[in-house]
Amino acid sequence: MKLTAHNLTAPSKESKEEVRGRWLAGIAITIIGMLVAVMLLFLTFQGLALFIDNKVNVIDFITGTDWDPGHGHFGALPMIATSLTITFVAGLISLPLALMVALAITEILPNGVRKFIQPLIELLVGIPSVIYGFVGLTVIVPFLRSLFGGTGFGMAAAVIVLFAMIMPTMISMTIDTLEAVPNTYRMGSAGLGATRWQTIAKIIIPSAKSGILTAMIFGMTRAFGEALAVQMVIGNTAMMPGNFMQSAATLTSVLTTGIGNTIMGTAANNALWSLALILLIMSLIFNILIHLAQRKGR
Template sequence: MEDLRQRLTQPSVESKQEASGKVISYLAITLIGGLVATILIFLTWKGIALFTGNHYSLWEFLSGIKWRPSDHVFGALPMIATSFSVTLLSGIIALPLALVVAIAITEILPSTAYKFLQPTIELLVGIPSVVYGYVGLTVIVPFLRRFFGGTGFGILAATCVLFLMILPTMTSMTIDSFRAVPKQYRNASAGLGATRWQTISRVIIPSAKSGILTAMVFGMARAFGEALAVQMVIGNTTVMPTGLMHSAATLTSVLTTGIGNTVMGTISNNALWSLALILLVMSLAFNLLMRLVSRKGVK
């Protein structure tokens, strides 16, 4: 009788597995959280060294228009303006096309088209950025040089490359948003006598609005942080952008070209870390914006 009581009261195999699973999960969460916190602390510490250690003016850094590391002049405004310019232009161009493609795949074309096109789009999402940069260098830049003159390098070339990069991502996310709209909405709209276009424009798109905005923000976040592809076609001139065909430089292109040419701890190296801190802040801002848009859509 006592043996039976011990068997009934002792922990089962399932409870032991659940306890070990919780321990592993908590350890994984702690490890990931520690890594993220370490990265944030390290980038913040290195990013503010220019202002705390070298006593460089924060206002001059953010508002200055000249970037001359040899003269210890660090004005980040041209790179910030160029980064936002190419990001906004590529996002504005890519969003309408992503909407059109997503509408065609989910609402107009037969289901067999979705089975063929969706894997193709996802394949384009996974193409390395250097491939897009090489396409821009060998196709887009010569095309722009032939029809618009100049060198072909500049903001317009970078915008075209980023547009090609983020279009598959935005299209895939928009397709998922449209497919998440309940079928009952379409049936109810058809039952009220609405045409296909009326159903798309007045029912499906408004219902998937939060997903569409999330796709746009996600695509722009990827465009803002892209380095290699942009560096290959933008010209890498640290001046204020004055035209689409003029060479310029983004935050990422300056970082990738300059980080290997500076000595750790010098004022030039600290200035690059400050640019990296700006990139980190903007990435966090994009992530926060995506969460706000998604939360608004859920409500």
């Protein structure tokens, strides 16, 4: 092909494709951003309708303990307290166990065993939540009933189900975090005469602490937003729980059971949207904590 000034200055095929790719990526990001913004605005306006249209006091809504929207009682504290309690308890139980399993897989077990166990953990991560709820309903609830009496439904059953749900996720994320620790750290520690456990305790865990904390918060975020599995085992009684064997209700369980039984625009429906707004705010707080944990580790 004869070279001309136009050929030398014209954009190449690769540069045109790059520009086209940037435009497509920009359009996709814009569409996704607009969808997220619309969803957030819609949920915010719907969630505030109870306080603006129905003149319900925000403090009374958050601190009240009587939940009966049909009769004008909008106390959301029982659901908030129950959601936070079972989330933190499940997270605190899961973290040390997830860390021990991840350390065993990455630092102790032979590669053959690791190649067998890790795919099983990844498989557990992808199991639908309804399966965990069904197992809880058919196995955990009857077991707790036979052990402690009562119905078996309650916060204890919800904690066990959430523990089983978030453990694989936390293990998988912790494994990725531990594998990201450079091998030179291990080799240097061994060269200085440290034992395997000293290396794990003094080198590996401190180096991966931000990722471990991120795995814990991520698992708790999933637990806090879980609806179906918890709804199947917690009993769905919107009252302040006195103990872990007593039936209770979470934000998500009240939303899923009540949203189809109310009329749009009524105070009862607005109250459910307000619960959804609280759920959104708490989820955003968890996500902010994840970003803070990641930035701290950099």
